[in-house]
Amino acid sequence: MRAHNLALVLGQVAAAHRPPSRADLAASTGLTRATVSALVDDLVVGGLLAEVGPAPRAGAGRPAAGLVLHAYGPAGLGLEINVDYLAGCVVDLTGTVRHRAVLHGDQRPVSPTEVLTAVAGLGARLRAEALAAGRVVAGAALAVPGLVSGTGLVHRAPNLAWHDVDAAGTLAGGPLGDLPVTIDNEANLAALAELHAGGQGLDSFVYVSGEIGIGAGIVLHRDLFRGARGWSGELGHVCVHPDGPRCRCGALGCLEQYAGQEALLRDLPAGEAGLARLRADTDLAAHRLPAAGTSLGVALAGVVNMLDVDTVVLGGIFGPLAPWLAPAVEAELSRRVLTSAWSPMTVRASALGPAAAAVGAAGAVVRDILAEPAEWVRT
Amino acid sequence: MRAHNLALVLGQVAAAHRPPSRADLAASTGLTRATVSALVDDLVVGGLLAEVGPAPRAGAGRPAAGLVLHAYGPAGLGLEINVDYLAGCVVDLTGTVRHRAVLHGDQRPVSPTEVLTAVAGLGARLRAEALAAGRVVAGAALAVPGLVSGTGLVHRAPNLAWHDVDAAGTLAGGPLGDLPVTIDNEANLAALAELHAGGQGLDSFVYVSGEIGIGAGIVLHRDLFRGARGWSGELGHVCVHPDGPRCRCGALGCLEQYAGQEALLRDLPAGEAGLARLRADTDLAAHRLPAAGTSLGVALAGVVNMLDVDTVVLGGIFGPLAPWLAPAVEAELSRRVLTSAWSPMTVRASALGPAAAAVGAAGAVVRDILAEPAEWVRT
DNA sequence: GTCAAATAATTCAACCGCTAAACAAATTCC
DNA sequence: GGAATTTGTTTAGCGGTTGAATTATTTGAC
Numbered sequence A, B: 001m002r003a004h005n006l007a008l009v010l011g012q013v014a015a016a017h018r019p020p021s022r023a024d025l026a027a028s029t030g031l032t033r034a035t036v037s038a039l040v041d042d043l044v045v046g047g048l049l050a051e052v053g054p055a056p057r058a059g060a061g062r063p064a065a066g067l068v069l070h071a072y073g074p075a076g077l078g079l080e081i082n083v084d085y086l087a088g089c090v091v092d093l094t095g096t097v098r099h100r101a102v103l104h105g106d107q108r109p110v111s112p113t114e115v116l117t118a119v120a121g122l123g124a125r126l127r128a129e130a131l132a133a134g135r136v137v138a139g140a141a142l143a144v145p146g147l148v149s150g151t152g153l154v155h156r157a158p159n160l161a162w163h164d165v166d167a168a169g170t171l172a173g174g175p176l177g178d179l180p181v182t183i184d185n186e187a188n189l190a191a192l193a194e195l196h197a198g199g200q201g202l203d204s205f206v207y208v209s210g211e212i213g214i215g216a217g218i219v220l221h222r223d224l225f226r227g228a229r230g231w232s233g234e235l236g237h238v239c240v241h242p243d244g245p246r247c248r249c250g251a252l253g254c255l256e257q258y259a260g261q262e263a264l265l266r267d268l269p270a271g272e273a274g275l276a277r278l279r280a281d282t283d284l285a286a287h288r289l290p291a292a293g294t295s296l297g298v299a300l301a302g303v304v305n306m307l308d309v310d311t312v313v314l315g316g317i318f319g320p321l322a323p324w325l326a327p328a329v330e331a332e333l334s335r336r337v338l339t340s341a342w343s344p345m346t347v348r349a350s351a352l353g354p355a356a357a358a359v360g361a362a363g364a365v366v367r368d369i370l371a372e373p374a375e376w377v378r379t
Numbered sequence C: 001g002t003c004a005a006a007t008a009a010t011t012c013a014a015c016c017g018c019t020a021a022a023c024a025a026a027t028t029c030c
Numbered sequence D: 001g002g003a004a005t006t007t008g009t010t011t012a013g014c015g016g017t018t019g020a021a022t023t024a025t026t027t028g029a030c
Helices: A003-015 A022-029 A031-046 A112-132 A167-171 A186-198 A271-280 A282-307 A321-336 A355-371 A372-378 B002-015 B022-029 B033-045 B112-132 B166-170 B184-200 B271-280 B280-308 B322-336 B356-371 B371-376
Strands: A049-052 A067-071 A076-083 A085-091 A097-103 A136-144 A153-157 A161-167 A181-185 A205-210 A214-220 A223-224 A312-315 A347-348 B049-052 B064-068 B075-081 B087-092 B097-104 B138-145 B154-158 B162-166 B181-185 B205-209 B214-220 B223-225 B313-318 B346-349
Touching: A003 A022, A003 A031, A003 A067, A003 A372, A022 A031, A031 A049, A031 A223, A049 B205, A076 A112, A076 A186, A076 A355, A085 A112, A085 A355, A097 A112, A097 A355, A112 A136, A112 A161, A112 A271, A136 A167, A136 A186, A136 A355, A153 A167, A161 A167, A167 A181, A181 A186, A186 A205, A186 A223, A186 A312, A186 A355, A186 B002, A205 A282, A214 A271, A214 A282, A214 B313, A271 A282, A282 A321, A282 B280, A312 A321, A312 B356, A321 A347, A355 A372, A372 B184, B002 B022, B002 B064, B002 B356, B022 B033, B033 B049, B033 B087, B033 B371, B075 B112, B075 B184, B075 B356, B087 B112, B097 B112, B097 B356, B112 B162, B112 B166, B138 B166, B138 B184, B138 B356, B154 B166, B162 B166, B162 B223, B166 B181, B181 B184, B181 B356, B184 B205, B184 B214, B184 B223, B184 B313, B184 B356, B205 B280, B214 B280, B271 B280, B280 B322, B313 B322, B322 B346
Parallel strands: A076 A136, A136 A181, A205 A312, A312 A347, B075 B138, B138 B181, B205 B313, B313 B346
Antiparallel strands: A049 A067, A076 A085, A085 A097, A153 A161, A205 A214, A214 A223, B049 B064, B075 B087, B087 B097, B154 B162, B205 B214, B214 B223
């Protein structure tokens, strides 16, 4: 019960626009001022909340002490393995990114163990930086472009050609020592980053992650949707044409064959260079991208009909390509989504830069602390 | 806290295979025997639990008093409006159907108000029957083949040609008096019925409801998934061929055009008669149904890739047709679902008879009481 | 400049609900 | 018939919330 109320109070502080007073919290939580005072005291000595000077207020009365999340409370380390880069960042309790780093380079020729060791090294460096700045990293999360079990087993990461890689086991005792590391899908964590950075009114959406493959993270009522076993969001292998070209996964006509990076950059250089060329050659873009957007729209329409979300966020490489893609996606959605007749869909580009999943991963760590403050307050 | 523990104890009784003793409940909930005793006492005087004679047990010790859900506790009324029938039933706390009724007849020519009044009348009759048998109906739920808002507004029921029908408002003060009635989608409630009747190990699945249209109810971890606004599960309008035939909804190549009742019964009499003919003419069935199953499989594969469930239940008219449909569905799923490589999909026919949604609706009412016993215990 | 009004936060007694341990009840085993 | 065993109840104690009274700190009026 105490644990629940601690989380309740902390959540109210996190959600507030201005630093709330204890009295504000009592009003918004329904608890007594006495109770809130006791809870806040625990959270302050636990290092999760801090008092700020009283904000000038109109009218009489004793001024209220504002409460904010402690900027030097426990921090989260986010790591990301992707096909063509490794990334990491440290985020404080308020959600502000404090340190970040990216290592470019194709990871496909590197063995899983070496990739994991490299990203752990990157994480250790960031952790040391954070410590030097006065921040203790409380935990880490690692984003991987593949299907991950709760135990930290990467079942399959097709575009890295990983297969039953025990990521959690490999990381244990490495450069990160005994820091607890959770492992999750890249699109899921990027969707969380979008949820918290994207801001205003974003409640339920599908985040489409265009990297080498196409993944999706589904957020419903500000909560990540994981499916029954945590393997949801394989948008890239939703069928667009039942007898289309064969996909790497063995099936016919998967979306990835129409809107994956390789399809978009056919006859162009791979990676950033190809993307730049595509954006520069407006003729080519105007020809190739709307078709991909239509396929994306067909697949997403099916998803939306089943899942009922009202917003699609285009992320990864789809973000910068959104000007060409979004109109086609939108057209297909309004044509095919049953509810769009009275509740139109929104399609927007992601508000995030590169390495969104790393930011989301770090954010997930601090959100876990905020959701479960009781453990942290005991120490 | 008390409310939570009341629900916890009640849930354990509901989930148990044999009538548990207070000591069993203490063990399974982690509470003390003393606490459980106090909670059970409240639930017994509240009329939700009943004691049964001690079951003969091996070994020494005082015999335990078994606890069961009270068969004469508050009951739930389930109602269903469908294109070609109205149905209703009363279910007691244990989930047993005690009274039921069906009114056959095409509802399409009838006005929404008349349909709603008719189904309410059916409900009132069942309620009176239940009362005569000693059961008080505590609430009702109505299943409608369409998209329903939380406020009881039927936004659209395409196959009834309903459009913004205020079902809750129309029912208020009618034959059901002031009995609280919730309104929900037919496939959702049928899925709940499957969850509770289907039994063993059914945890996460997609229930496919083949009626005039094709709907789906999604259950994840024994919990109904509703999407952001409660409009999930429109499987019938998932795209199978982006440039297939035009659907009533305006889009091209919707699943309904390939596996809807009208497509299955082309050139055959509509309704039951046509279905009987189709099943009798094995040549025709073997020719027509696997193709429909393949389309169903393509659409479901996309759904499963996104939602990550491991079981598909074929309900409505797809239930009796499952022998012809299921193999094709299964083949398509194992070909197209990414996770099927290491975690094969299950496709099975529904265990339910007709009017599954009415049973699910009544079950939903009693499950609500069981989930929130505190309110009931106060009186 | 002092005092009343207003608002914030703390203190303290009372109470609710759970726990732990002792105790009473009802049966089997020897 | 008595020891052993298991169930269920009773009682004291404790954590945590409530509600009222109290203290603290400011604004505004006279």
